[in-house]
Amino acid sequence: MVDAGKIIENTCLSDEDLIQVFIEEYYKEVKKIAISYLGDYSTAEDIAQDVFIKVYNNLKSFKRKSDVFTWIYRITINHCRDYVKSAHFRKVDLTESFIMNRMVTQSDFTEEVIERINTIEKVTELPVKLKEVIILYYYNQLTTKEIAKTLRIRESTVRTRLTRARQLLETQLKIDGR
Amino acid sequence: MIDKKLKDSAKFLDKVIELSPKELKFDKSVKKRKTLNFVYNYRWAYILSAFSLLIVLGLFITKPYTTDFIRNDTIDNNTINFYTSNEQQKYYFKYEPLLQDNKQLVGIFYKDEAGQKQVMYTELFENVKRVNDIDQIIYDDYQYLILRGTDQENIPFFTLFYFNKDNVYPIYRKTLGEVLIEKKYLRVLHNDSSESTIIPIDIRANDIMLPDDPVIIGNNHHISILSNVYLEDNSFDSNLNNYIIRNVSELNQYLNYIYELDDLELTNMDNFQLNVNYEDRKGHIFFKIK
Numbered sequence: 410m411v412d413a414g415k416i417i418e419n420t421c422l423s424d425e426d427l428i429q430v431f432i433e434e435y436y437k438e439v440k441k442i443a444i445s446y447l448g449d450y451s452t453a454e455d456i457a458q459d460v461f462i463k464v465y466n467n468l469k470s471f472k473r474k475s476d477v478f479t480w481i482y483r484i485t486i487n488h489c490r491d492y493v494k495s496a497h498f499r500k501v502d503l504t505e506s507f508i509m510n511r512m513v514t515q516s517d518f519t520e521e522v523i524e525r526i527n528t529i530e531k532v533t534e535l536p537v538k539l540k541e542v543i544i545l546y547y548y549n550q551l552t553t554k555e556i557a558k559t560l561r562i563r564e565s566t567v568r569t570r571l572t573r574a575r576q577l578l579e580t581q582l583k584i585d586g587r
Numbered sequence: 588m589i590d591k592k593l594k595d596s597a598k599f600l601d602k603v604i605e606l607s608p609k610e611l612k613f614d615k616s617v618k619k620r621k622t623l624n625f626v627y628n629y630r631w632a633y634i635l636s637a638f639s640l641l642i643v644l645g646l647f648i649t650k651p652y653t654t655d656f657i658r659n660d661t662i663d664n665n666t667i668n669f670y671t672s673n674e675q676q677k678y679y680f681k682y683e684p685l686l687q688d689n690k691q692l693v694g695i696f697y698k699d700e701a702g703q704k705q706v707m708y709t710e711l712f713e714n715v716k717r718v719n720d721i722d723q724i725i726y727d728d729y730q731y732l733i734l735r736g737t738d739q740e741n742i743p744f745f746t747l748f749y750f751n752k753d754n755v756y757p758i759y760r761k762t763l764g765e766v767l768i769e770k771k772y773l774r775v776l777h778n779d780s781s782e783s784t785i786i787p788i789d790i791r792a793n794d795i796m797l798p799d800d801p802v803i804i805g806n807n808h809h810i811s812i813l814s815n816v817y818l819e820d821n822s823f824d825s826n827l828n829n830y831i832i833r834n835v836s837e838l839n840q841y842l843n844y845i846y847e848l849d850d851l852e853l854t855n856m857d858n859f860q861l862n863v864n865y866e867d868r869k870g871h872i873f874f875k876i877k
Contacts, residue, residue, distance in 0.1 A: 437604050445600065521595075528596035547593040548600055579589040 428465045435478060436461070438549050439485045445544045446489040448533035456492060460485045479559045482549065486541055486560065493537070531581050539574035542567055691715050693734065695748070695755050708748070708755035714738050722768060731773065733766045742778065
């Protein structure tokens, strides 16, 4: 894995080249956050693009108080939050499964696949605070300490939210399974 | 079990992204174009926002706060009629004079479309001499109703309801003491205590959280959390039980932990209320600190 922090510190790369390095390193992770946050694949791609524009605009003001990935993930989370609050998001009908549409032509529809799609959809439907920790923990595989830094909350709060989110998800999936 | 499901779904999500790679190349012109498009697309929103802001500021400056209140101190045939602010639904409060053994039945009712009486809330008062006063406080689409009376020993009591178009919540059931109506809040004076409880009036009705009993009862720097908090959907949070807190810092820490209020700051132990944002619901938690 590229140490993006060191690149920023020692680089003689231009900002444009630097942002390209970040895109290569973090684009998929950012997209993962956006997909599972918003439940819409194409919107997630737009969000990911916007995130890197923000990153580019703020490269000079990035004070390296946190790790680069923490910074980029935080921008992503904030952008997703803003988008969820936007009038546009409220108008979008998300009743169709985002991944389902993608997968129809790309993979076999097994029971296993449907179950996994269902799990992601349930994550998408979680309350925001719980959803964020689940996404960062499971989908971006951050540690609770890294999540705490990203969301600027205490580590104990992260653990509490993870527990509550798991309980809620389990209940929701059980209800669906009936 | 759920842990495994989440890990499986993470692998699946990875696969989906791998299967549909989309190269993102950075192009500075994209940024400029998007910014310009955004400004252009939302030009009317900007203009309307500016106008709305002006109107709100105008109202805020010119409208005295107290005009939001309607007080009604009269009782007619043991009944008081009241309406939601949009006057769509008519409700009435009624108490039946002495039934037997100094008991009185009080209730809040409404008439349905067929004109039938429907019950929203009833309570049987015991040891009551008489009910002699009702105050009705209306704010936006919710109301407070204060029922006052005296018991057999001529000691004043009150019952305080919070009321919106869907539900009635008794905040205090027949409690010895008095409720004073201040400009922006109700001050509850308890007969058995020199302390008072503050209940802010400007609560958003749809975001309400009401405790069944005062949430915190304490002594100087030791506070025990004794009760449950009712949430909007009538469920309650039972985490708030028997917790000892020694100082403001610990209180902040505890409340942050329970409610995940990352930006909560209490400045002293004399505060009687907290404004909270719990799971994206705005509301208030009421405190009684002895």
